[in-house]
Amino acid sequence: MPPTLRTPRLLLDAYTPDDEEDFVALFQDTRVSRWMGDGPAAEADDRALFGRIFSKVYAQDLFDVWAVRRGGRLVGHAEVKRTDAVGGHEIVYALAPEAWGSGLGTELAQALVAYGFDTLGLTEVHATVAAENEASLRLLGRIGFAHVRDVQEDDGGLTRVLTRRAP
Numbered sequence: 815m816p817p818t819l820r821t822p823r824l825l826l827d828a829y830t831p832d833d834e835e836d837f838v839a840l841f842q843d844t845r846v847s848r849w850m851g852d853g854p855a856a857e858a859d860d861r862a863l864f865g866r867i868f869s870k871v872y873a874q875d876l877f878d879v880w881a882v883r884r885g886g887r888l889v890g891h892a893e894v895k896r897t898d899a900v901g902g903h904e905i906v907y908a909l910a911p912e913a914w915g916s917g918l919g920t921e922l923a924q925a926l927v928a929y930g931f932d933t934l935g936l937t938e939v940h941a942t943v944a945a946e947n948e949a950s951l952r953l954l955g956r957i958g959f960a961h962v963r964d965v966q967e968d969d970g971g972l973t974r975v976l977t978r979r980a981p
Contacts, residue, residue, distance in 0.1 A: 823921060828872065919953050
């Protein structure tokens, strides 16, 4: 189970089985899922993904994955995990559209970066972002990430790899 993290307005803690409906709703919202992994998935696939958080990720302590809460409500998802695509640890985060535009994304990304540096002892953290996801690219640029390379995806899309080095 990941440690609980707190920011001024957010609580990052382990998912509970009661979070399934909110998790599925978040990942079924195409405004969110279009930027996650391979894009929108079937509801059954999102439910299976939620189940794997418990049966695999938490059970085998594979990496840190959190429910992101504000005022007791699930408003997002966050991860810090090692991935071969970047040759290091990547931050992954998503917020529900009602949380957009209020600085919560910046707060969340900064918390994940701090966790990577301070708790995991990383010297750099990475993020992969679809080239069309201008909001996330701007956010990451504001908090010190630099574009290091592009990856051409099998579907023709372009993914930007960004890196932030420890101070």
